[in-house]
Amino acid sequence: MAAVKVYGWAVSPYVSRALLALEEAGVDYELIPMNRGSGDHRTPDHLARNPFGQVPVLEDGDLTLFESRAIARHVFRKHKPELLGSGSLDRSAAVDVWQEVEAQQLHPAAGAVVVECVFAPFLGRARDQAAVDANVEKLRNVLRVYEARLAAHRYLAGDFLSAADLSHFPILHYFMGTEYAGVVLEGHPHVKAWWEDLAARPAARKVAEFMPLGGAAKKQQE
Amino acid sequence: MAPMKVYGWAVSPWMARVLVCLEEAGVEYEIVPMSRSGGDHRRPEHLARNPFGEIPVLEDGDLTLYQSRAIARYILRKCKPELLREGNLAESATVDVWVEVESHQLHPILRDIVVQCIINPYIGLDRDQAVVDENLAKLRPLLQVYESRLSSSPYLAGDHVSLADLSHFGFMRYFMASEYTGVVDDYPRVKAWWDALLARPSVKKVIAGMPPDFGMGSGKMP
Numbered sequence: 001m002a003a004v005k006v007y008g009w010a011v012s013p014y015v016s017r018a019l020l021a022l023e024e025a026g027v028d029y030e031l032i033p034m035n036r037g038s039g040d041h042r043t044p045d046h047l048a049r050n051p052f053g054q055v056p057v058l059e060d061g062d063l064t065l066f067e068s069r070a071i072a073r074h075v076f077r078k079h080k081p082e083l084l085g086s087g088s089l090d091r092s093a094a095v096d097v098w099q100e101v102e103a104q105q106l107h108p109a110a111g112a113v114v115v116e117c118v119f120a121p122f123l124g125r126a127r128d129q130a131a132v133d134a135n136v137e138k139l140r141n142v143l144r145v146y147e148a149r150l151a152a153h154r155y156l157a158g159d160f161l162s163a164a165d166l167s168h169f170p171i172l173h174y175f176m177g178t179e180y181a182g183v184v185l186e187g188h189p190h191v192k193a194w195w196e197d198l199a200a201r202p203a204a205r206k207v208a209e210f211m212p213l214g215g216a217a218k219k220q221q222e
Numbered sequence: 223m224a225p226m227k228v229y230g231w232a233v234s235p236w237m238a239r240v241l242v243c244l245e246e247a248g249v250e251y252e253i254v255p256m257s258r259s260g261g262d263h264r265r266p267e268h269l270a271r272n273p274f275g276e277i278p279v280l281e282d283g284d285l286t287l288y289q290s291r292a293i294a295r296y297i298l299r300k301c302k303p304e305l306l307r308e309g310n311l312a313e314s315a316t317v318d319v320w321v322e323v324e325s326h327q328l329h330p331i332l333r334d335i336v337v338q339c340i341i342n343p344y345i346g347l348d349r350d351q352a353v354v355d356e357n358l359a360k361l362r363p364l365l366q367v368y369e370s371r372l373s374s375s376p377y378l379a380g381d382h383v384s385l386a387d388l389s390h391f392g393f394m395r396y397f398m399a400s401e402y403t404g405v406v407d408d409y410p411r412v413k414a415w416w417d418a419l420l421a422r423p424s425v426k427k428v429i430a431g432m433p434p435d436f437g438m439g440s441g442k443m444p
Contacts, residue, residue: 051367052327063312067322074315077308093287093296100289103325105274145273 004029007046008055009036010210013114013170014068015056019210020166021072023203025079069103069167076163083163094157098164101156106146106168109139110175117178118213136183143188150190165194169204170211177213225250226297229268230277231258231444232431235336235392236290237278241431242388243294245424247301259443291321291389298385305384313380320371320378320386327364331357332393339400344438358402365409372411376418383422391419391428399434 004027008015022029034040034055041053049057050066057064058071060078065071076083085091112135116127149156156164172195175184185192198204226249230237244251256262256277263275271279272288279286280293282300287293298305307313334357338349371378378386394416398406406413419425436444 051370052323052364063315065315065319067319067326070315070318070322073318074311077314078311089296089300090285092299093285093292096292096295097287097289100292101274104289142274148273 002028002030003061005032005059006030007032007049007057007059008034010207011212012055013111013174013211014054016170016173016207016211017068017167018056018058018071018075020169020203020207021075021163023206024083024166024201025075027075027079069099072163072167083161083166085157085160085162091157091160091162095162095164098156098162099167101145102164102167105142106139107171109135109142110171113139113178113180114171114174117180118174132180136180139183143184143191146191147188150194155194165198166204169198169207173199173204173208173211174213223250224283225252227252227254227281229254229271229279229281230256232428233433233436233444234258234277235396235432236276238392238395238428238432239290239389240278240280240293240297241428242391242424243297243302243305243385245427246305246383246388246422247297249297249301257444291325294385294389304382305388307379307384316379317384317386320384321389324386324389328390329393331361331364332397335361335400335402336393336396339402340396340435341438344435344443354402358405361405362408365406365412368412368415369409372415376415378415383419387415387419388424391425394419395429395432396434396436 004022006015006018006022006029008018008031010016010019010031010033019029019031034046040046041050041055046057047053049059049064052066054066056068056071057066058074060074063074065074073084077086081087083095085093085095113132115123116129116132120127146156153159155161156168172184175181176195176199184195199208226244228237228240228244228251230253232238232241232253232255241253256268262268263272263277268279269275271281271286274288276288278290278293279288280296282296285296287296295306299308303309307317335354338351338354342349368378375381377383378390397403398416406416420429433440438444
């Protein structure tokens with residue numbers, strides 16, 4: 001029985017962020033599946049783990065953590081600090097900047113498109129095309145910055161793979177399964193190359209198995 | 223050692239996050255004031271510092287950083303690392319959790335209320351009371367979680383202040399200046415925590431540059 005447990009539904013890009021960190025760090029863990037449809041996240045047991053009633057939750061020995069980005073940071077800090085740029089003020093700052101860029105610039109736009117195109121049907125509503133269009137436009141503006149960055153550096157934080165790159169994988173994986181994949185891939189040769197490199201990583205491939213593109217419906221219902 | 227430079231407008235709650243950390247760390251710094259209404263953040267010289275065209279931006283020697291939470295982490299890691307607790311896995315993870323909670327749970331709610339109640343009147347937009355009410359309904363259960371948290375320890379990540387607490391300052395400042403400040407009175411430990419933050423010399427210094435109406439009432443559009 002693994003000392004590290006992750007609670008949640010792996011189809012969630014947030015849960016997958018945590019799983020990707022564990023996979024990259026080579027940490028032995030157990031995924032405790034939960035069912036969103038059954039309201040598993042609102043049971044007293046789960047609220048005792050995460051009072052916000054969300055997933056993922058990580059249990060690492062005595063430590064219980066929530067918020068996927070905090071979980072990923074913890075995993076890297078403990079097992080793969082180089083992925084946080086630890087020990088170097090400049091490197092760690094660059095990692096932090098691009099983790100925040102993902103959270104504040106890319107995720108809101110790409111995430112909104114994913115919710116509308118991938119998850120809306122299973123949340124029982126029609127796609128909001130106006131929201132998709134507005135967010136695709138925002139994403140285009142954000143990707144201009146990424147293209148310039150990745151033209152100058154192999155990875156987002158510089159010449160080294162970091163938690164910042166990895167943090168992008170789950171939401172972009174889903175985005176690439178929508179009809180808007182070209183927004184990322186076309187006209188952004190450096191973003192494309194960076195993405196393909198990221199997606200080819202064994203840890204990313206492993207985690208992608210939990211996030212079937214087009215199979216989200218079936219998984220959500222389970 | 224040349225002082226650090228922070229570019230932006232001091233009334234910004236994102237700017238406040240950085241300024242509070244600089245003050246806590248006792249770092250020598252200068253504010254390079256910019257004009258939002260003058261569009262300084264969209265000029266080429268600013269885009270060269272931050273391609274997303276936002277503030278704050280920090281310059282420390284050759285290093286230029288953006289995204290306020292990344293800047294805050296850098297300042298504290300360099301000059302007051304105990305406020306990140308990075309030497310202790312459990313404590314640093316707890317700091318990270320509550321930095322993320324502010325970012326993804328509380329911030330969107332406080333921001334929407336502040337925009338509707340404080341900013342909109344000055345920029346000639348009607349308040350959308352439905353938006354305010356929707357956010358207030360989300361705020362109360364959130365504050366209940368904070369109340370429970372703060373009954374275990376005086377600060378979010380333990381017995382002493384950390385980035386987790388300081389990161390809340392900017393948006394709380396404006397929310398607590400709105401007509402809904404009384405909501406927090408129902409959560410006495412949250413109120414006490416807020417009052418303790420207000421009593422800190424760093425906070426007193428930074429709040430002096432943050433009139434409750436963003437300066438707009440006296441005709442000083444940021």
